[in-house]
Amino acid sequence: MDFDFSDDQEQLRDACGKWVEKGYDFERRRGIVSAGGFDRKAYNELAELGLTGLYVPEDLGGMGMGPVEGMVTMQELGRGIVLEPLAQALISGAVLAGYAPDAVKAEWCGKVASGEALVVLAHTERGSRYKTDSCKVTAAQSGDSWTVTGDKNVVPVGDQADAFLVPALANGKMALFLVERSASGVGAKGYGTQDGGRAAEVSFKNAPATLVTLDGQTALEHAIDIGIAATCAEAVGVMDQTLAITVEYMNTRKQFGVVISSFQALRHRVADMKMQLELARSMSYYASLKLNAPTNERRAAMARAKVQLGNSMRFVAQHAVQLHGGIGVTDEYIVSHYFKKLTAMEMAFGDTLHHLGEVSNRMQDTAGVFA
Template identity: 35%
Template sequence: MDFALTDEQRMLEETLTRLVADQVSPEQRRAMLEASAQEASPLWRTFAELGLLHMPFSEDVGGLGGDGTDLMIIMQALGRGLVPEAYLYGLVMPGQLLALCANPAQQERWLAPMLEGEHQLALAWQEHSARYDAFDISTQARQQDGQWQLNGRKDVVMNLSHAAATLVTAQLPSGKVGLFIVPADTQGVTLRTYRTMDDQPAGDLTLNNVSLPFDCCLSEDAQDALANVLAQGRAALCAEAIGAMETACDQTLAYLKERKQFGLPLATFQALQHRMVDMHLHLEQSRSMAILAATSLSLPADERDYKIAAAKAYCGESARFIAEQAIQLHGGMGMTEECYVAHYAKHLVMFDHNLGDSDYHLETVSDQLDAA
């Protein structure tokens, strides 16, 4: 198959590469991580001006109609620069659920301002005992006194501290999956925020007799939409991991060429050359799997989920391998904050746990093969 990019896609890739190189140096990234969560960063406003916030959404909801390949290009560029903006968790995933489930009034209230860069959202789907299963839900929602009442807890909600509102999944009395939007200032909501291992903002969300008006219910049957969005999120994560793996390989090779031992560059030692080859083999095989994931989003659900699970499992194993090799080839300094490859390594290790780890997705692949 021909996987060559179109002229427009090449322009998008070149523009993003220049933007990330100019605005996300290690020092600039550190400043972004330390900045207040109350207002949009200059980089996020630039994303809005360039139309990057509109790109992944259909024209029906005010987007630019980008497909899986366009999203892959964006996420690869963000991964190469280790960009700390919550493009996936604060925009794409909650935004796609709004596009699929919300009525026009709800989209006008929450989706349209988000596409203009005015706020970000979060998606709370993960629970403590569910082990990555988005449909093993203990959070409950029921109607009472003309309102919806929610009780439960969601764990590891990405971008929680930066979100103007959080989309929450809950089990309805009918047995179906409900989807609700909970504004940040809602009474009865408790947040415990923290940073993940790779410095991404996250938190746990507790809902204690939270009362919501009926117009905060986005859907009373959101299972298919949630599965669609999780598949898109996993494909996007694979693309982001490719970008991070590329940079980790490049930085490691540059270090081996510069660092000398016994009067010779480390890159001249055959054993280390073999390890670099292994890193690049994992990278290129993962790139093929990421392309498979990006081009599978329009397939029927069973085939889509099978291929994306295979891609996520393989990319997760490769990401951990490249992270470990990069640290070892840098030696002791590879573990320090000052060595930038350490930040890529932490991000790649964390990638394997986001939206399901390798073991979880291998089980999905195995179950699909057994069923076939």
Template identity: 40%
Template sequence: MNFQHTEDRRMLADTLNRFVQQEYGFATRDALARSDSGFSRELWVRFAELGVVGALFNEADGGFGGAGFDIAVVFESLGRGLVVEPFLGALVVGRALASAGNGVQKALIASLIEGHAVAALAHDEPSSHYELSKVTTRAVHGSNGWVLTGAKSVVQQGAEADFFLVSARTSGAADAEDGISLFVVPRDAVGVSVRGYGKIDGGRAAEVCLNEVCLPDTVLLGERDAGFATLERSIGAGVLALCAEALGAMDVAKVYTLEYLRTRKQFGVAIGSFQALQHRMADLLLEIEQARSAVINAAAAFGAARVERERALSAAKVTIGRIGALVAEECIQMHGGIGMTWELPLAHFAKRLVMIDHQLGDEDHHLERFITLGRS
């Protein structure tokens, strides 16, 4: 199998890498990550104008990519700059709209591709602990439409979102796959309250409360009680994106550390000449290449049948979780005390690598899922 990127993907990666390097330096990123909004609407539009968001969707949905390797190329480049703009929400929500949306709902994809809207996935709940099917938010259908009641936690860019993709239970037990429905909920709907907060790795998330939110029938995405498959596929795209983002961050952390080993001197010589550090760095480089292989495998399997696709995604998330933590720890240790300082970009890459493991399922969760899917 040929894993070489197409010319279009190479050009996209070159363009995005150059833009991030020139327009998204660490000082800019740090200021945006700590701002009240957590990102820049202006830069979100500029990314969109480069075609970066469009690469996440296929031609039928107004994009020009949409394959697993397109997602991987984009998010690997974003990971190199620790970009905090709402790409993950656009990807996950947009893929769900493309998969199950009606004409009006699919029209929202264009606003995402153009950078004119921000979407957020509101699925995780305070007691869910990564279980995709555990949904206690309720949606009741009446004569005037739907009434949604519940709470969602750690909604990425939730305070700035224009609309949410909300999972809610319309039938069945609290942990059943059947009975989950998806809804497109405007941020300004009556009864929606949002509490935003800063994240340890930069950017912002929010707690979203739905207090008897009354909405018309048209907000239902796809069929009633049948939202789990759409949710799984869409979040699978998000898992691939996070793995690729982590790979990009690992590459930058590796470059920083190699440069430090070449320039930091002790006893009159560069510390990179010490055999013990050489061995540690060599081991780390091998681990990063293992992570790269896992991302390639997941991207290649992205269009496969469900079990093959989901096992490859979970395998990649397990690998990224383990290696991401290792890269963060080793790079900081080889930098010494300076590796922990806020002013050094490496510390922020390390935090992001650790926190990626906790998004959309951590290493333990995906290892168990990989094993369970193998029994299917």
């Protein structure tokens, strides 16, 4: 199998990398965190690069690209621990293009691709514990119109988004709806998250909604899998930079008159970090390449990838802080922010233990050493 990237993919990587390096430095990020954890101007800059339209077909105003391009992009954004939720644009663009009626596609896909509309997935509920079939929000139909009622929590930039993709029970079956934040009956209470980003508790009370699909379970699982693949790719970028920062520190920090990178025990720990990073990179490739596979195959692949990425994120983050010593947990020093980002990402779209259970549940009778 050829794992070389095409010229177009390398150009995309280069463009994203340059934006992160020149347009999203640590000081700008600190300012965005202080201002609440989201900057619409920065999000619009991502849109100007075409990134918000990666998964939107060209005939609907997007770039018409695929999972590998999404992976390349998210890796570069991970290096800069970018706060703006591009993964949500990938999710909404793909789901609307793949499941929505033609009229809804025509109205919303172009807006998502251009950055005019930030549409985020609002699927998490209290007590759901990452289960996709656990839903208390309900939908009611009156003629051709729908309304939704209930609460969603930890919605990415929920008080800043323009619309939500909302799973809700319609006649006892999961369906997926699009609800505008400006609609009557919608309330959002925003707050900062551990990694410096932003989320919100969102409530719906007979809020007018647009039906995306009555097969909400299938659409939701696909949306979550897109989010997992994006998170895995972003995590690789975060870990890449975390390791680079740690190595640079060890090459300058002196103890007993010599740089600490000369100590064999510490060099072994860095080698272990590198090994975990490469394991994670391989599984991120695997997740991206399986994103368009049949449902059962895709779901199993995402769970496997998230287990490895979760283990790698925890290992790299903890060792980076330990090798830095006390400075590694100070707000003024950048590695602490990479640590917090990796900690938060380990729980995104299902934590490691949840996905370990998914891997176990999806094993077939032939699974095992002697299969």
